[in-house]
Amino acid sequence: MFKVFNAILVCSVLAAAFVLYSLEHSTRGLERSIAKTEKQIINEQERIKLLNAEWASLTKPDRIQKIAGEQLHLQNLKAQQFIQLTDIDSRVPISPPIKLEAQAADAIGDMLEKLQ
Amino acid sequence: MRRGSKVADRRQGGSVLKGQNRIRLLGICFSTAFAVIALQVGQLTLRHHQAFANPEIAQHEPRQPRPDIVDRNGRILATDISVSSLFSDPRKVIDVDEAVELLTANLPDLDAKTLRQKMRQPGRAFVWLKRQVGPDERDAIYNLGIPGVGFVEERKRIYPQGRLAAHTVGYVDVDTKGIAGIEKYLDDQGAIYTASLSQPESNTSAPAQLSIDLGVEQVLTDEVSKAVEKFHALSGGGIIMDVETGEIIALASLPDYNPNTEDKRLTSDQQNKLTSGVYELGSVIKAVTFAMAFDYGTANFKSTYDTRQPLQIGKFRIHDFHAEHKVQSVEEVFTNSSNIGTAKMALQVGLDNHMEFLKRVGLLDRLITEVPESAKPLLPHNWSKLASATAAFGHGFAVQPLQGLSVIADLINGGMAVPPTFMKRSKEEAQALAHRIVKPETSEKMRYLFRRNVEIGTGGKADVLGYRVGGKTGTAEKVIHGHYSKDKSLASFIGAFPMDHPKYAILVMLDEPKAIPETHGFATAGWNAVPTASKIIERVAPLLGIEPKFSEDDLAKLAKQNKILKREG
Numbered sequence: 001m002f003k004v005f006n007a008i009l010v011c012s013v014l015a016a017a018f019v020l021y022s023l024e025h026s027t028r029g030l031e032r033s034i035a036k037t038e039k040q041i042i043n044e045q046e047r048i049k050l051l052n053a054e055w056a057s058l059t060k061p062d063r064i065q066k067i068a069g070e071q072l073h074l075q076n077l078k079a080q081q082f083i084q085l086t087d088i089d090s091r092v093p094i095s096p097p098i099k100l101e102a103q104a105a106d107a108i109g110d111m112l113e114k115l116q
Numbered sequence: 117m118r119r120g121s122k123v124a125d126r127r128q129g130g131s132v133l134k135g136q137n138r139i140r141l142l143g144i145c146f147s148t149a150f151a152v153i154a155l156q157v158g159q160l161t162l163r164h165h166q167a168f169a170n171p172e173i174a175q176h177e178p179r180q181p182r183p184d185i186v187d188r189n190g191r192i193l194a195t196d197i198s199v200s201s202l203f204s205d206p207r208k209v210i211d212v213d214e215a216v217e218l219l220t221a222n223l224p225d226l227d228a229k230t231l232r233q234k235m236r237q238p239g240r241a242f243v244w245l246k247r248q249v250g251p252d253e254r255d256a257i258y259n260l261g262i263p264g265v266g267f268v269e270e271r272k273r274i275y276p277q278g279r280l281a282a283h284t285v286g287y288v289d290v291d292t293k294g295i296a297g298i299e300k301y302l303d304d305q306g307a308i309y310t311a312s313l314s315q316p317e318s319n320t321s322a323p324a325q326l327s328i329d330l331g332v333e334q335v336l337t338d339e340v341s342k343a344v345e346k347f348h349a350l351s352g353g354g355i356i357m358d359v360e361t362g363e364i365i366a367l368a369s370l371p372d373y374n375p376n377t378e379d380k381r382l383t384s385d386q387q388n389k390l391t392s393g394v395y396e397l398g399s400v401i402k403a404v405t406f407a408m409a410f411d412y413g414t415a416n417f418k419s420t421y422d423t424r425q426p427l428q429i430g431k432f433r434i435h436d437f438h439a440e441h442k443v444q445s446v447e448e449v450f451t452n453s454s455n456i457g458t459a460k461m462a463l464q465v466g467l468d469n470h471m472e473f474l475k476r477v478g479l480l481d482r483l484i485t486e487v488p489e490s491a492k493p494l495l496p497h498n499w500s501k502l503a504s505a506t507a508a509f510g511h512g513f514a515v516q517p518l519q520g521l522s523v524i525a526d527l528i529n530g531g532m533a534v535p536p537t538f539m540k541r542s543k544e545e546a547q548a549l550a551h552r553i554v555k556p557e558t559s560e561k562m563r564y565l566f567r568r569n570v571e572i573g574t575g576g577k578a579d580v581l582g583y584r585v586g587g588k589t590g591t592a593e594k595v596i597h598g599h600y601s602k603d604k605s606l607a608s609f610i611g612a613f614p615m616d617h618p619k620y621a622i623l624v625m626l627d628e629p630k631a632i633p634e635t636h637g638f639a640t641a642g643w644n645a646v647p648t649a650s651k652i653i654e655r656v657a658p659l660l661g662i663e664p665k666f667s668e669d670d671l672a673k674l675a676k677q678n679k680i681l682k683r684e685g
Contacts, residue, residue, distance in 0.1 A: 015167075052195065053274055056191060061330055061331055076654060079664035
């Protein structure tokens with residue numbers, strides 16, 4: 001009676017020890033992956049910040065103005081060029097003035113290529 | 117024998133029983149002990165686990181990052197990035213020549229000779245090789261695996277917009293402590309505001325949002341710098357402000373500086389002259405005198421002023437720049453910018469009332485905004501009849517240009533004083549801060565005068581068809597060695613648009629503009645500051661969402677322009 005009971009106890013201790021060990025092992029693994037992911041998140045956040053800063057400096061208005069001035073040759077918007085939404089029908093040409101397909105060329109694409 | 121054994125048996129049986137009892141007692145002791153431990157473990161893991169989780173986080177609380185600074189549309193003005201700096205521990209370097217070769221191959225701007233010298237110092241444990249290396253180069257050097265070479269992470273504050281809005285944003289020192297502009301505000305009086313931005317659960321900070329609009333800022337900076345160049349001015353400045361909320365949409369003071377440069381020994385020219393400098397604004401201050409006379413009821417549109425003779429006060433004579441030699445109506449006094457007429461208006465109001473009004477609109481006190489660089493006004497030492505008469509047309513007392521603009525904005529927005537701010541502010545917040553300084557009718561009259569001055573008066577060149585610009589010019593002779601100079605002046609224009617219901621106020625200031633052939637030898641504000649303001653308004657009004665409206669006169673002018681254009685082809 002006692003022998004059987006003791007045997008069961010020993011087995012359950014072994015089983016419990018195994019479960020405990022494997023749990024601890026997987027917990028350590030998870031902790032490692034959490035630490036790794038957290039580091040990745042921080043790295044990504046830093047990268048996002050860097051890219052945001054780069055984007056801000058690439059889209060800064062004085063740079064855009066310079067490029068637009070060199071490439072687009074547009075004039076300042078005049079007050080009289082604004083129209084009411086209801087008048088828009090009379091202002092839109094029936095056929096587009098520049099037919100991109102007919103030109104068989106991508107004007108904006110060419111411009112961008114020239115920039116680089 | 118049998119009996120004897122029985123006795124022995126009984127004796128033995130008693131001791132067995134005794135032993136079993138002991139074991140049982142021991143068993144009970146152990147099982148209670150185990151039960152207590154099990155209970156405690158169960159309680160700690162199931163019920164109190166949170167109590168243990170929290171102090172764990174509190175133990176190593178990381179430093180709150182410095183908030184980014186963004187404009188009113190969320191575009192970045194200042195941000196922190198992490199940079200790596202390359203260092204070497206010369207004691208651990210095995211092959212100096214190989215290390216130098218590898219490093220110079222990856223970082224071409226490193227000089228091989230100095231690098232070799234630095235790494236051949238066996239006594240030292242730490243030398244910087246290169247500060248602030250980019251992330252790609254850092255990874256490349258990591259992959260080389262050179263012994264005795266490593267990186268230290270550093271934070272660096274950068275300003276992606278460069279010169280734009282540099283005076284507002286300010287800058288930080290090497291320890292990322294703010295020492296100018298909003299950066300200083302974030303560290304000083306605005307510390308509570310900065311703390312409110314931090315989000316502890318994600319260990320980040322919400323950005324500090326300014327009232328500046330970068331698009332408008334660019335137009336203002338661009339046009340003012342063109343004007344400074346064109347009129348050979350010493351310096352220039354411009355401000356655009358929302359008259360209802362007091363938000364400063366753009367502020368440019370030229371010459372400016374790039375906050376990204378390491379060496380920030382700024383010359384006095386590069387300071388923010390619009391808040392840290394005081395100037396005699398000249399005739400633009402006449403608007404304040406007019407508002408005062410209307411508000412006290414000593415003048416109305418039917419009043420007339422005799423400007424035929426210079427005004428004599430004691431030994432001094434007050435002359436008119438554009439002498440008309442006639443009796444002028446209030447409207448004419450304003451549009452011809454008559455010093456004599458304005459001085460007479462101020463004298464009618466009286467010395468005490470004049471002083472009280474200047475105090476009420478805030479021209480006698482230092483204007484304090486978030487930007488810490490602010491100057492105290494320079495006021496006349498004794499408030500005499502002469503001081504009052506000259507102050508009426510903006511001479512004898514000097515204020516921050518921003519202060520001048522803010523007062524004019526208050527006079528035309530319906531008469532409510534709204535403190536100017538560099539931080540984004542809603543209309544409700546502004547209303548809570550506002551208080552009345554003049555009657556709504558006075559404000560209405562001022563709007564009419566400002567618009568009239570652009571239609572027929574000295575501000576004629578400010579008009580942009582469709583945007584109903586109004587404003588007042590000022591050409592103040594500069595004080596050089598205690599005397600008013602005849603040829604050195606400060607030209608300014610303060611205006612607003614659209615004048616039927618003003619939304620934005622604008623100030624343009626040019627220090628010592630010169631006459632050029634295009635201005636027919638004139639160097640007064642009407643010929644330089646005013647056309648500059650006109651160009652700025654033409655470009656910013658669409659950005660600020662002002663709907664163009666055309667009067668009959670405007671349409672006639674447009675038709676005439678179109679005809680000329682057609683004739684020219």
